Amino acid sequence: MPIYDYVCHACDHEFQLVERISEHEKTKPKCPECKSTKVERVLTGAFVKTGKKS
Numbered sequence: 659m660p661i662y663d664y665v666c667h668a669c670d671h672e673f674q675l676v677e678r679i680s681e682h683e684k685t686k687p688k689c690p691e692c693k694s695t696k697v698e699r700v701l702t703g704a705f706v707k708t709g710k711k712s
């Protein structure tokens with residue numbers, strides 16, 4: 659299973675989630691610290707802005 663890195667824009671907490679692709683498509687990741695859904699997936703070693711909504 660792939661591991662996704664996320665950063666929370668609410669509290670700047672970085673965390674990882676392990677998700678199946680099918681789950682990832684329909685579940686909203688939440689920050690484990692502040693429960694915000696204002697999180698963004700990042701690639702290891704580089705912050706990538708993923709502003710596009712599919």
Ligand SMILES: [Zn+2]
Nearest residue numbers: 666669689692
């Ligand atoms: Zn947070």
